Amino acid sequence: MGMSKSSYPRLLAVLYVALLSIGLGAPASASAADDPLGTAVEAARRTHDEKQLQSLKAQLEQMIAQNPNDAGLYLDLARVQEYFLDVYEMRKDKKAAGEAIDKAIDAAQRSIQLNDKSGDAHSLLADLYGRKMSLGNAMFAARSLAPRSKRRTPRLWRSMARILACGPALAVNT
Numbered sequence: 001m002g003m004s005k006s007s008y009p010r011l012l013a014v015l016y017v018a019l020l021s022i023g024l025g026a027p028a029s030a031s032a033a034d035d036p037l038g039t040a041v042e043a044a045r046r047t048h049d050e051k052q053l054q055s056l057k058a059q060l061e062q063m064i065a066q067n068p069n070d071a072g073l074y075l076d077l078a079r080v081q082e083y084f085l086d087v088y089e090m091r092k093d094k095k096a097a098g099e100a101i102d103k104a105i106d107a108a109q110r111s112i113q114l115n116d117k118s119g120d121a122h123s124l125l126a127d128l129y130g131r132k133m134s135l136g137n138a139m140f141a142a143r144s145l146a147p148r149s150k151r152r153t154p155r156l157w158r159s160m161a162r163i164l165a166c167g168p169a170l171a172v173n174t
């Protein structure tokens with residue numbers, strides 16, 4: 001029973017596809033089984049259920065107390081805080097949203113301190129800073145924060161430029 005030359009490539013293609021499907025399917029099922037907390041975080045993100053988010057936050061804080069050097073826990077906590085931000089923005093609660101984003105930034109920074117090579121943590125921190133800027137509407141508040149003057153002096157323009165670029169804290173003594 002020899003194989004003909006035309007059936008050999010077909011057999012190789014079938015084996016290749018079978019191996020790929022086995023190789024790609026195994027890690028996904030193993031990671032889902034290994035990380036039930038990640039699954040719960042994702043479910044809370046989709047539903048925006050505040051009670052579920054509170055429960056996850058409490059679990060993560062308890063796990064962090066037991067293992068304070070786990071960067072992944074801080075990253076998950078930052079994500080949960082970001083999801084709180086979504087909930088508060090939907091409710092138009094700017095004060096609670098501001099507190100949630102500050103807590104999320106703190107957790108993401110702590111994650112980066114523990115593992116500075118985490119691309120996910122750096123990406124999340126960048127997203128959080130972007131959301132914080134949009135939450136405060138710094139671009140539109142800059143004119144009202146500028147020094148009051150009828151004359152348009154170079155110092156005034158420099159100050160306004162710093163307010164627009166960096167926020168009001170860096171423009172104070174310029």
